[in-house]
Amino acid sequence: KDVVDAIVAAVQRVLDQKEVTEAEYRTAVHYLMQVAEQRETALLCDVFFNSTVAATKARISEGSTPAIEGPYYRDDAPLVDDRLKTYDTDDHKPLLIQGTVKAVDGSVVEDVTIDVWHSTPDGKYSGFHDDIPTDFYRGKLRVGTDGSFRVRTTMPVPYQIPDQGPTGALLETMGGHSWRPAHVHFKVKAPGYETLT
Template structure:
């Protein structure tokens, strides 16, 4: 059964690729090398990684242009729906150097009304760039570390304490890392904290925030950093702090 939307998008993408092949006068040898590269991406199970590195930020830009709420950002591959609710603090490893980070703020709708009982997923890497709930490179860390859910209170406020994340490299030993290197780029992401804000009747907000002056903020390999997502350094109660007042939109459905 024909899907008109799939037909429209796939045809436009193929036309764009064919145009580039002609403009760049790609040789048969270069074409075959490209096909072999895509086979290597599939064999390495990096198709999702490759797409997120090069294309996810464009999808976010499309969404940002249409939103009246807070700036969205790339989700990345490390969100886990089953993260637990936490009471004021994310669980961290004892081996963490425990540089404290205080995260707090509010959730309101586009008219400025507080949104109570909104659920906020918060997740970030360990200081050595690993994410919980994933095996292999990430070391089989339990899913309840460095991530958790909180709810907004009667004033729409939320608050949680954790530890400072650090910059890290995306998987860089496979074909995605090789392509970035050949393009003269790198495989580093700046330190950041992820958020997903949800409430029935509202559009979900997926975003992440970065630290002003942080390493790689000006050259994120995933092109995910926008000025409005970079937070100035601030201290509260002897801790580095990030104050974030989220605005979410009523559902369009």
């Protein structure tokens, strides 16, 4: 309730400070209706607000800096040994990802599971786009007793978020762009620890 009250008060304050007219207000309401009709509510919120949530968490947390999770996480990813399934036709470079999971005091964390996922070479995600099998380009890793992990996949590429709808139009109006850099997502889970994305 406190957060909702603060958001409403902040919007009301901006409406007052900027002396928003009835016509401007109605244009904004119509825009939000378009966002909902085109099912871009999550996209709009992620584009403009998710990074702020991640930055706030980073500021108040110890350890690794969290990042935005994005909308394409699936909890049902398969357990993999050392390789994510990718299409044999991928012409991108192989990628080896390896690291160690430790607590903030440097001790090894036990019973760690890491979800790893990334886009296809054309910027799509399994389980969400086209007919890409849900077990491709994603998997769960069990971390070794020494905290180490290692997985092979293919190098992801930069891609554009959907930009033909109202979110893309707003980005363009604001002088922004719809490109995401090449990236790999991680979600690290262990009993007794807060999940890290």
